[in-house]
Every structure is written in structure tokens, then in C-alpha cells.
Amino acid sequence: MTTTHTSRAAKRPATSGAHGRHPAKSRQRPNWLGGLVSWLWLAVVIIPIYWIVVTSLKTQSNYYLTNPFAPPADPTLDNYRLVIEMDFPLYFLNSIVVAIGTVIPSVLFSFMAAYAIVRSSGASRFLRGVNSLFLMGLAIPLQATVIPVYLLIIKMQLYDSLTALILPSIAFAIPLSVLVLSNFIRDVPKELFESMRLDGATEWKTLWGLAFPLTRPAVVTVSIYNALQVWNGFLLPLILTQSPDKRTLPLALAAFQGGPYGVNVPAVLASVVLTILPMLILYTVGRRQLLSGLTAGFGK
Amino acid sequence: MSAISARRTSSAAATRGGGVLPWLALPALVAFAVFALIPLIGVLLLSFTSWDTLGEIQLTGLESWKSVLTDPGLPHALWVTFLIMLLSWAFQTPASILIGVFLAGRQRYRELLAVLYFIPLLLSSAAIAITFKALLDPNFGLGAGLGLDFLTQDWLGEPGLAFGVVIFVVSWQYIPFHSLLYQGGVRQIPRSLYEAAELDGAGRVRMFFSITLPQLKYTIITSSTLMLVGSLTFFDLIFVLTEGGPGDATRALALDMYKRGFQANLMGAACVIGVILVLVGLALALLLRRIGGRDPYASQLEGV
Numbered sequence: 001m002t003t004t005h006t007s008r009a010a011k012r013p014a015t016s017g018a019h020g021r022h023p024a025k026s027r028q029r030p031n032w033l034g035g036l037v038s039w040l041w042l043a044v045v046i047i048p049i050y051w052i053v054v055t056s057l058k059t060q061s062n063y064y065l066t067n068p069f070a071p072p073a074d075p076t077l078d079n080y081r082l083v084i085e086m087d088f089p090l091y092f093l094n095s096i097v098v099a100i101g102t103v104i105p106s107v108l109f110s111f112m113a114a115y116a117i118v119r120s121s122g123a124s125r126f127l128r129g130v131n132s133l134f135l136m137g138l139a140i141p142l143q144a145t146v147i148p149v150y151l152l153i154i155k156m157q158l159y160d161s162l163t164a165l166i167l168p169s170i171a172f173a174i175p176l177s178v179l180v181l182s183n184f185i186r187d188v189p190k191e192l193f194e195s196m197r198l199d200g201a202t203e204w205k206t207l208w209g210l211a212f213p214l215t216r217p218a219v220v221t222v223s224i225y226n227a228l229q230v231w232n233g234f235l236l237p238l239i240l241t242q243s244p245d246k247r248t249l250p251l252a253l254a255a256f257q258g259g260p261y262g263v264n265v266p267a268v269l270a271s272v273v274l275t276i277l278p279m280l281i282l283y284t285v286g287r288r289q290l291l292s293g294l295t296a297g298f299g300k
Numbered sequence: 301m302s303a304i305s306a307r308r309t310s311s312a313a314a315t316r317g318g319g320v321l322p323w324l325a326l327p328a329l330v331a332f333a334v335f336a337l338i339p340l341i342g343v344l345l346l347s348f349t350s351w352d353t354l355g356e357i358q359l360t361g362l363e364s365w366k367s368v369l370t371d372p373g374l375p376h377a378l379w380v381t382f383l384i385m386l387l388s389w390a391f392q393t394p395a396s397i398l399i400g401v402f403l404a405g406r407q408r409y410r411e412l413l414a415v416l417y418f419i420p421l422l423l424s425s426a427a428i429a430i431t432f433k434a435l436l437d438p439n440f441g442l443g444a445g446l447g448l449d450f451l452t453q454d455w456l457g458e459p460g461l462a463f464g465v466v467i468f469v470v471s472w473q474y475i476p477f478h479s480l481l482y483q484g485g486v487r488q489i490p491r492s493l494y495e496a497a498e499l500d501g502a503g504r505v506r507m508f509f510s511i512t513l514p515q516l517k518y519t520i521i522t523s524s525t526l527m528l529v530g531s532l533t534f535f536d537l538i539f540v541l542t543e544g545g546p547g548d549a550t551r552a553l554a555l556d557m558y559k560r561g562f563q564a565n566l567m568g569a570a571c572v573i574g575v576i577l578v579l580v581g582l583a584l585a586l587l588l589r590r591i592g593g594r595d596p597y598a599s600q601l602e603g604v
Contacts, residue, residue: 031504034402041399041475042413045420048431048472051442068445105331113328116321126322130329137336139585143533143554144577147561147570148342149335171335174328203320232424234536239562250426254540257430265434272427279422287415 056080056270063266079270086261088274090245091252094162095231096278098248101166102173102230107223109170110177115207117178118185119193131182137175143235150239164240165248169233173226184218185211217289224286231279249275343578347571354565364568376548377556377573381580383463384552385531388470392527393520396475400482401512414483417476425473429540432469459549462542466550469537474530478523485519486512521592528584532577553577 047069055063057075066073113130120127149168158164188211196206212219237251247255253275257268283290347364351357368374403410403417420428435442436455443451456462493511502510535554538544544551544559551559553573561570 031402031405034398037395037398038402038413038479041395041479042416044472045476046416048435049419051435052431064440066445068442105327109328109331113325116324120321124322127325130325133329133337134332137332139529139582140340141529141533141554141577141581142336143535144557144574144581145336145339145343147557147567147574148339148346151342151346152335152339167331168335171331174332174336178328203324207324228422232426234424234426234539235558238539239558250424250536253424253426253430257433257540265440268430268434272423272431275424275427276422283418283422287418290418 052269052272055266056273058266060264060266079264079267080274082261082264082267083256083271083274086256086271087244088249088252088271091247091249092274094246095248095275097162098165098169099227099230101162102169103223103226106170106173106177106226107219110174110222111181111212111219112207113174114178114182114185115211118182119203131178134175134178138179142172146235146239149236153240160241160243160246162246165233165236168236168240169230173229177222177226180222181215181218184215188214220286220289224282224290227282228279340578343571343574347568347575349568349571351567352565353562353567360568364566364572368569368572373548373551373556374573377551377553378576380548380550381532381552381554384466384470384534384550385528387467388474388531389524389527391467392471392475392478393524395471396478396523397482397513397516397520399475399479401486401508403479403483404486414480417479420473420476423473425534425536426540428469428473429537432465432472433541436465456542457546459546462546462549466534466538466541469541470531470534473537474527478527481523482516482519485516489515518592521588525585525588528588529581532581532584553580 051068054071055068056079057077058066058072059076059078062072113134116124117127117131122128153159153164153168158167192210192214193206196210201209232250233248234250234254237246237248241247241251244255253268253271256262256271261267346357348359348361349357350360350364399417403414433456434440438444438452438454438457441451443449443453453461455465489512493515494507497507497511533554534552535558538550538552538555539558542550544555554577557570557573557577560566560573
């Protein structure tokens with residue numbers, strides 16, 4: 001039952017909204033232990049997040065005096081103003097440039113590669129080799145190779161630039177993206193490809209005109225996932241840049257906390273909130289696809 | 301580039317498997333080769349050199365290997381890495397399975413739970429580390445604010461406590477993700493198995509152990525692979541939270557590599573650690589594949 005067929009069958013309903021495949025387990029006694037652990041862990045997850053938000057709205061003096069979980073008596077946005085004055089808009093912009101610069105090429109390249117791998121269906125030895133190469137890339141902790149990456153970036157005279165962050169990030173994102181996308185392209189009915197071919201469409205046209213639109217949910221999922229990875233990336237910015245004006249957000253956060261304003265906990269937490277906001281928006285937009293893609297795809 | 305050539309030749313080679321398709325894979329292959337494949341070979345080559353980041357790279361044979369392998373810091377870092385791997389796995393797996401089984405129910409509020417559970421996945425490790433550092437501060441953190449003595453400890457100043465905090469924060473960050481994996485896994489168990497068991501009068505606990513758990517075998521292997529291989533690369537979290545301290549209580553391999561390379565400027569030695577990391581990662585992946593009887597990576601990531 002754990003062949004690819006079950007997973008494919010399960011993915012369909014998932015991409016169109018994950019409801020109502022099984023009826024709820026009704027006649028069962030309730031699952032007390034699972035419920036207890038779930039609610040308990042939900043509290044463990046939510047309480048720090050709640051604390052971040054309320055604290056970021058308090059003044060520094062109030063932070064020391066009031067109950068940590070009490071909402072602020074007079075909420076203030078001063079912390080956010082301070083953070084914005086501390087060059088966070090620049091770091092924000094850097095992060096956006098790096099994220100877009102990574103996600104678009106990595107997803108497009110990966111899609112083309114995935115299309116080629118699926119369409120040749122093992123007929124091309126070259127493409128089989130490429131596929132196993134990417135699979136190997138998944139098994140290896142690529143972070144272990146950062147020192148040669150650092151050397152390479154220096155030799156290419158890209159050190160301390162945003163390009164230095166984008167290029168390795170594209171490469172690191174490719175194996176996973178190709179795997180996910182090719183699994184979804186495989187689900188496109190063969191007859192559709194066949195009829196495109198009979199109409200005389202080129203592979204290039206079939207790729208963008210048929211496969212790409214039909215697998216859009218997967219493209220969205222992969223794009224959001226890659227964006228999250230890059231947005232939250234820390235190691236590459238840490239070793240490949242040094243000027244403060246090239247910082248991306250996670251690095252800026254760490255520097256802000258380690259710097260003279262680090263004692264101002266509400267301001268530090270305001271900076272944390274600001275860094276999550278774009279991802280929260282992306283998540284809200286793509287939540288259904290991301291959750292269902294994740295649960296349907298991983299758990300077979 | 302290849303796009304243009306693909307367009308030009310594709311009409312001629314419209315038959316399947318023709319000459320066009322390999323060109324389509326070329327951009328991804330080139331990007332991957334330059335910034336992943338070459339560095340992978342590079343890390344091995346550089347481990348036979350000495351380089352202080354400023355001067356020339358000098359070929360020094362096995363010198364870096366000798367210095368690292370005789371350094372008592374290495375077994376310590378290996379031990380710390382192993383302990384983090386094992387303890388975070390042992391804590392996360394049962395909790396994730398329990399939560400995943402619960403979340404798999406079709407009640408509406410459980411969908412909402414799944415939405416809230418996703419939030420830690422949106423935060424960077426740096427942000428999470430910063431938050432917990434502030435929360436656990438003995439003077440200004442939660443313990444002091446609430447006046448609770450058991451929370452007012454030097455969490456990051458005592459080796460044992462700091463280690464526990466790392467395990468806890470790792471779990472905080474990743475249990476939600478693995479719960480969602482198990483949720484997906486449970487939902488794919490055929491309903492008929494439970495119906496048959498119900499007719500036989502099996503209770504919930506019995507069903508969990510004789511149906512749910514065996515049916516989740518591959519999800520458990522996938523999730524464990526992700527946890528174990530992933531734990532090799534916990535860098536950001538430990539770097540921001542403890543910087544490997546106090547002392548070197550939480551100095552795991554990835555951090556050890558960074559410190560040797562970028563703080564002590566011993567790039568050759570750092571590359572030795574890099575090679576060790578790659579080997580441990582590969583060995584783990586192979587081991588889990590053998591246990592599972594198939595490639596965990598071939599199955600796991602469809603639709604992340």
C-alpha cells in the first residue's frame with residue numbers, strides 16, 4: 001500500500017482541499033492522550049509567540065515591571081519605529097532581493113529539469129544520471145561544503161555581495177525542487193502530452209503551455225518552501241558577507257540582539273515580528289496548498 | 301541559453317526522448333554542479349591543505365587530518381552531535397506521532413490546530429534562538445517576571461541545562477512539522493483496517509499498536525531520516541542560542557567546523573570536519589534506507 005500509487009491517489013483530493021476523505025472516527029472513544037499532548041504542545045508553541053507580540057508593544061520600562069503575559073496597558077509602536085530607524089528596511093530589502101533572486105531561477109530551472117526527467121521516462125542515460133545526482137544531493141548535508149563555497153565566491157570576486165548569497169542558494173534548492181516537481185509532473189495524464197505532440201507542439205511549448213499550468217499547485221508549494229528556506233537562511237549570509245549593508249534579516253536580528261540595543265528586549269522582539277510578517281502573509285496566501293502538499297506528499 | 305536552442309531544435313526531434321530534453325536539464329545541472337558538486341569535491345581536497353583565509357593555500361598532506369583526529373575536541377563534538385541527535389529524536393518522535401494521530405481526525409477545530417501548528421516553521425532559527433534567549437534570561441526573563449523560582453535558573457549558563465534547552469528549542473521548532481507528516485500518514489491508512497478491527501472488538505490502544513503504528517512504518521522512517529540527518533546541520537540555532545557554550549557543552553560538529561574555519565582560521569581542519577559531516581550524513585541515510593528497505597529520499601518529499 002505504500003507504493004507510489006497510493007500517494008498519487010491521495011494527492012488529488014489534497015490539492016483540491018483536504019476535507020472529508022475519511023469520515024471522522026465516530027464510534028470510537030475519544031483519544032484522550034493524543035488530545036492532551038496536542039493541546040499541551042499547542043500551548044507550548046503559542047505562548048512564546050503570544051509573548052513576542054505583546055512584549056513588542058510594551059515600553060522597555062514596562063517590560064521589567066509588568067507581568068510578562070499581561071497585554072500592554074498602553075500599547076506603543078515606538079519599538080517598531082526604533083527598529084525601522086536601525087536600517088531594518090535595508091535588511092528587509094536585501095532579504096527580498098535574495099529571496100526573489102533565488103526562488104525564480106531555482107524553480108524555473110528545476111521545473112525544466114523535472115520535465116525533462118519525467119518526459120524521457122528513463123530513455124536517456126544522461127537524464128537518469130542527472131536524476132540520481134540530485135537524489136544524492138538530498139542525502140548530503142550541503143552545509144558541510146560551505147568552506148569551498150566560500151573559496152569559490154572569493155575567487156569569483158563576489159564576496160560581500162547579494163549575488164554571493166543567491167548563487168549557492170539556487171544550487172542548494174535544486175535537488176528538493178526537482179524531486180517534488182517531477183513527482184507532480186508524473187501525474188499529468190500521458191494522453192495530454194500525446195495530443196500536444198500530435199498537434200505538432202514542441203517540447204518547449206508543451207512544457208510551458210501544458211505541464212506548467214497543470215502543476216501550478218506544486219510550483220506554488222515549492223516556491224513558498226524555497227522562499228522560507230532562503231528568507232530564514234543564516235549560515236550563507238554569515239560567511240559570505242561582512243558589510244552591515246549587505247545583511248539579510250536573520251543576520252541583522254542576531255547583530256541587533258548582540259549590539260548595544262540588545263538589552264531593549266521589546267525592540268528586539270519587534271524586529272522578530274517584522275521579519276516574520278512577509279512569511280506570514282505568504283503562508284496565509286498559500287496555506288492550503290502548502291499544508292496539503294506537505295501532508296499528502298511526505299506521509300506515504 | 302539552452303531554452304533558445306531547445307526551441308530551435310525541438311520540432312525536428314519531437315519524438316519522445318529526442319535530443320531536446322537533455323538540454324532542458326542543463327541550467328539546473330550547471331547551477332548544481334558549480335555550487336554543490338564542485339564544493340563537495342573541494343571539501344575533500346581542501347582537507348589535505350592548510351589555509352588561513354588570507355595567505356596561499358598550501359598542500360600539507362595529512363597534517364590537518366592528524367591534528368583534528370588527535371584533538372580531544374573531535375570526540376567531544378561527535379558525542380555532543382550524537383547526543384543532540386538521539387535525544388531530540390527520542391523526544392520528538394513519540395510526541396509527533398501522538399499529535400499527528402490526533403490531528404488526523406476530521407473535526408474542524410483540528411484543521412485549525414494544524415494551521416496554528418505550522419507557525420514555528422515560518423520563523424528563522426535565529427529569531428527562535430533570540431526569543432528563547434530573552435524568555436530564559438534569569439534576570440529579566442519569564443521566571444523573574446512571573447516570580448517563579450523554578451524558571452529562574454541560569455538556563456544557558458550551566459552545561460546540563462543549556463543542553464536541555466537546545467533539545468527543547470529544537471523540539472519546539474520541529475515537532476509541528478513532524479506532527480503534520482504523521483497527520484498525512486495516518487490519513488492514508490485504509491479505513492477498512494480499523495473497521496475490521498472494530499468488528500473484532502479491538503480497543504483504541506490495541507488498534508494504535510497493531511494497525512496505526514505498523515502502517516506508519518514508512519512515515520516513521522522518513523521523519524526519522526529528516527530528524528537525524530537534519531540534526532547534523534543545526535548550526536544557526538546553537539550559534540545564536542549558546543555559541544557552543546557554556547564552555548563547549550553544546551559545540552556540535554557543524555558549529556565546530558565554523559569555529560575552526562572562520563574563527564580560528566584553520567580552513568584545512570574545518571574541511572576535515574566537513575568531510576566527517578558528509579560521511580556521517582551519507583552513512584545515516586544508507587542505514588535508514590537499509591532499515592526501511594527502500595530509499596527514504598525517493599519517497600519523502602513529494603510536495604513539501
